[in-house]
Amino acid sequence: MRVGLLCSRVRVEEKLLGEALSRCGALVDRIDDRDVVLDLGRPWRDWDVVLERSLSQTRAIAALRVLDAWGVASVNTLTVTALCNDKLATTAALQAAGIAVPRTAVAFTPESALLAAEQIGYPLVMKPITGSWGRLLARINDRDAAEALFEHKASLGSPEQSIFYLQEHCDKPSRDIRAFSIDGETICAIYRYSDHWITNTARGASTRECPVTDELDALCRAAAAAVGAGVLAVDLLEDAGRLLVSEVNATMEFRNSIDVTGVDIPARVAAFVVAAARDSRVAVEA
C-alpha cells in the first residue's frame, strides 16, 4: 500500500504521521507541494491515497480539486477540506445542522459591517475567513475601534478581505477546547489555556487534558457529520454554560496533545488513512 504525503514543510506532525503510517505497513512518499506539477490529463496512479498536509490552504484546495477529479482518494476529502478551510462555509454548515455556534454575521462593506457590529453588540470578534493560528483575529471593544478596523481592512485590497466575518465575543474561562475527531469518533480533547483572549497553542497557550463528556462527544460528532467527517480538530468555546463550536480544522496540528491526552493521535490518523487506502483499492478493483 502506498500513501502520498502531500506537504510543504516537514513539521513534527508530518514526521509522526510518516512514522505511524510506516508502522501500519504503508510505503510513504513525501510529495512536496512546491515541486508538484498536476498535469490534468495525466492522473496520478502511484498512491492508493494521498494524505493532504499542505501548509497553504489555497494549494491544498487546488491539489485536492485535481485529485478528486482524477478519482484519487484523499484524507481529508476535497469536500471536507473546502468546508473547513473557509470559516464562513464551516459556520454556515454547522448552523444549518442545528449546531450551536457563536452568533455570526457577514457584511461586505465597512458601512454594513458597522451595522452588523451594532446588531451583535460589543465586544465582538472579527476573523478572516481563511487562515489560522489566531492570525489577524481582532477583538472589537467599541464603535470607535470598529470604524477604524473596518476602514483598515477595506484598504487591504484583497477581495477576500472585503468579507467582514463578525462573531459575538464569548466570555470563555481563559481557555477553549480542542477535540480530535477521526471518522466521526471523538478520540480525545484538550483545554487550551491562555491569559490572552486568543487561546491558540501557536500563540503560546498551554494544554491540559479535557474529559470527553457525553455532551462534548455528541457536539463533536454532530460537527464532524456537518462537515463530512474525516480527520478533524473541533474547536469549542464555553460561554455561560453553553458549549459552542467555533471552528473545525481539516489539517490539524497535534504535537502538544499527545502527551497530555495519552492518545496516540498519529496512530489513529494513520489507521484511518490506511482504511481509506483499502477502500480505494476495493473501489478500483470493483
Next chain:
Amino acid sequence: MCPECDASVAVHSNVERGEVVQCRECGAELEVIALAPARFVLAPPEEEDWGE
C-alpha cells in the same frame, strides 16, 4: 552552515529534508534542503493562507 550568519548548524541524526530548524547563533529559521552533508536555506516566511 547557516546562510544568514555562516555559523555551523547542528541537526539531529533523524532530521529530514523539508524540516525547519533554528540556527542557535542568529535565530534564523532554516529549511533543510539536503542531507549528508546537511545544507540549509532560509525558511520561507509565513504566508496569509497558511494554517490548519
